[in-house]
Amino acid sequence: MKTSKCNLWIACGMALVAIILALPGRLHGQTAASKSSGDKEASATRWSLQVDQVDPGNLDLAYSFQLAIYENLVEELKKAKQFQQVFRDGDLKASDVPNLLVLKTTVEKYTPGSETQRAVTTVSGATKLTVRSQLLTREGKVVLERTVNGDVRFFGSNLRATHNLAHNIAKTIKQTSWSGSGQPPATLTDQL
Amino acid sequence: MDRLVVSRIHSDGYHPDRRQALWLSAALICCSLTASAQKITQRGDTSAPFRTQATHLLGFANAKNNGTGTLSVQGDSLQFQQNGKPGATVKIALVRAVFLGAESKQVGGLPMTLGKDAVPFGGGRVVSLFAHKKYETLSLEYLDADGGIHGAIFQLTKGQGELVKNELIAQGVTISSRQDQSTKESAAEARHENK
Numbered sequence: 001m002k003t004s005k006c007n008l009w010i011a012c013g014m015a016l017v018a019i020i021l022a023l024p025g026r027l028h029g030q031t032a033a034s035k036s037s038g039d040k041e042a043s044a045t046r047w048s049l050q051v052d053q054v055d056p057g058n059l060d061l062a063y064s065f066q067l068a069i070y071e072n073l074v075e076e077l078k079k080a081k082q083f084q085q086v087f088r089d090g091d092l093k094a095s096d097v098p099n100l101l102v103l104k105t106t107v108e109k110y111t112p113g114s115e116t117q118r119a120v121t122t123v124s125g126a127t128k129l130t131v132r133s134q135l136l137t138r139e140g141k142v143v144l145e146r147t148v149n150g151d152v153r154f155f156g157s158n159l160r161a162t163h164n165l166a167h168n169i170a171k172t173i174k175q176t177s178w179s180g181s182g183q184p185p186a187t188l189t190d191q192l
Numbered sequence: 193m194d195r196l197v198v199s200r201i202h203s204d205g206y207h208p209d210r211r212q213a214l215w216l217s218a219a220l221i222c223c224s225l226t227a228s229a230q231k232i233t234q235r236g237d238t239s240a241p242f243r244t245q246a247t248h249l250l251g252f253a254n255a256k257n258n259g260t261g262t263l264s265v266q267g268d269s270l271q272f273q274q275n276g277k278p279g280a281t282v283k284i285a286l287v288r289a290v291f292l293g294a295e296s297k298q299v300g301g302l303p304m305t306l307g308k309d310a311v312p313f314g315g316g317r318v319v320s321l322f323a324h325k326k327y328e329t330l331s332l333e334y335l336d337a338d339g340g341i342h343g344a345i346f347q348l349t350k351g352q353g354e355l356v357k358n359e360l361i362a363q364g365v366t367i368s369s370r371q372d373q374s375t376k377e378s379a380a381e382a383r384h385e386n387k
Contacts, residue, residue, distance in 0.1 A: 053341060063291040064331045067343030071251040088340030115298050119308070119320035155305060157297055159249065159345070 047099045048085040049077060054131075055106040068159050069105065069131070072166030077103075080170045101143060104134045105169070108147065115157055126153045127161040133169050146172050241266055242359045244352045248272055252332070252344035253280035263346060265359050270332075272346075282334050284363045288341075291331040292353045299325050328353035 051074050054066045070089075078086045083101075087094040094100060109130035117125025128151040135144040150165020152158065243264035248255045252272050255261075261274035270287065273279035298304070300323060308316030308323075330346040330353045348356065361367065 062293050064293045064295075064329045064345050067331050067333065067345060068250060070341075071343050088336070088342065090335065091338050091340035093338050114296070116296060116320060116324045119298050119305075119324075120317045158295065 047083055047101050048087065048094070048097045049083040049135075050087040050091065050094045050100055050102045051077065051089060052102055052104050053089045055104070057107050059107050059110050061107055061110050064159065065110075065129075065162055066107075068162035069107075069129075069165060072163045073103070073105065073169060076166045076170035077173070080174050082170075082174050100138055102136045102138070103173075104136060106132045106134075108132050113152065113158055113161075118152075118154060122154065126151050127158045129161050129165050131165065131169070133172070135173065144173065144176055146176070148172055242355070244348065244356060246272065246330075246352070247347040248274075249329070249345040249347055251342055252346070253282055255280040263348075263356065265363065268363070270360070282332075282344075284360065284365060286336075287332055287334045287360060287365045289333040290357050290360050290365055290367060291333075292357055293329040293331065295327050295329050295347070296324050297327060297347075299323050326350055330356055 051070065054069045054073075056066055074086060074088060077083065084099075085097065087097075087100075107129065109128070111126070111128040113127030114125040128149065130147060130149050133144075133146050133148055134142055136142055146169075148165065148168045150161050150163075150168050152160040152164060241264055243262050245260070246263040247260045248257065250257050255272050256274065259274045261272055261277075261279075264271050264273070265284070266281070268285065269281040269283055271279040271281045298320060300307070304323065308319050310316070311319065328348045328350055330348055332344045332346075334342050334344065336342060346356075357367075
């Protein structure tokens with residue numbers, strides 16, 4: 001009985017020692033990770049971004065939707081604070097900026113919904129948008145390519161889908177580890 | 193006996209009342225006719241600045257999103273003024289394109305939505321069937337001082353969008369070839385809303 005108690009104490013002590021030894025390493029890992037993300041942000045902030053007007057492709061997308069996507073994109077990307085400056089399409093100041101990326105957005109799929117249908121049925125009437133977002137350098141090299149969705153399923157007007165889409169695009173750009181350090185960037189193609 | 197007396201008293205008293213009512217209704221009809229004539233005069237007067245009630249959805253200069261105010265043409269500028277706040281203006285010469293669209297929205301906003309959800313046995317859904325209103329959307333594309341493209345969207349009551357568009361065309365705004373296509377698109381969208 002005594003020996004089993006003694007063994008239990010030894011096991012507890014060993015576990016405690018193991019935890020103490022493991023903790024600083026983990027903390028060190030965390031610091032390194034935060035440092036690397038800080039570096040990533042610092043390198044990304046060296047770049048500026050120009051948001052191009054939305055290309056509707058071959059789809060029958062209302063012009064108000066195209067404008068709303070464009071305006072929401074500019075707003076969301078400014079809010080994300082990932083880029084040094086965010087320029088609009090046609091801005092003359094963008095030509096003087098050394099590190100400039102261009103964001104091109106092409107609408108791939110559009111499902112028109114109905115606010116009334118959503119309010120009555122809950123499950124149908126969603127407005128859905130799918131776009132292909134490309135980040136390009138001045139020379140036209142694709143840095144990042146993603147397919148992003150945005151929709152409004154329950155509450156809100158149809159234009160709310162454009163806000164959700166722009167928010168998702170900004171989030172995707174922020175979360176993706178694209179090369180913003182000046183080296184030739186690797187192409188990243190994925191679907192969100 | 194008493195009843196007869198009472199009815200006589202009533203019948204004597206009603207005659208002048210009816211006359212008064214007739215006079216009052218005639219006066220009201222006259223007033224309404226005068227008011228409508230004044231309205232027509234205001235519309236016909238070209239020197240008066242054009243103004244209409246609108247809801248700013250997004251993008252117009254520094255105006256607050258989803259704010260209701262007055263959209264007006266002041267000289268060479270398009271102005272949107274919310275109650276008691278300085279108006280946001282854009283030079284009409286910088287407006288590149290105007291697009292009209294149609295949209296159907298649920299009325300009442302968030303309070304109405306919450307109220308509908310609180311109705312038992314799905315009664316709120318029935319209310320939703322009838323609690324929607326059609327609006328016109330006016331989309332503008334304009335340039336800022338640096339040449340950057342901006343987009344602004346206003347929500348107007350039915351029929352007002354056309355008036356604003358015509359006013360802007362009269363001020364020299366060109367309508368791009370995409371206009372007709374987009375009008376068709378918005379009509380298709382409105383049809384979808386009606387389904």
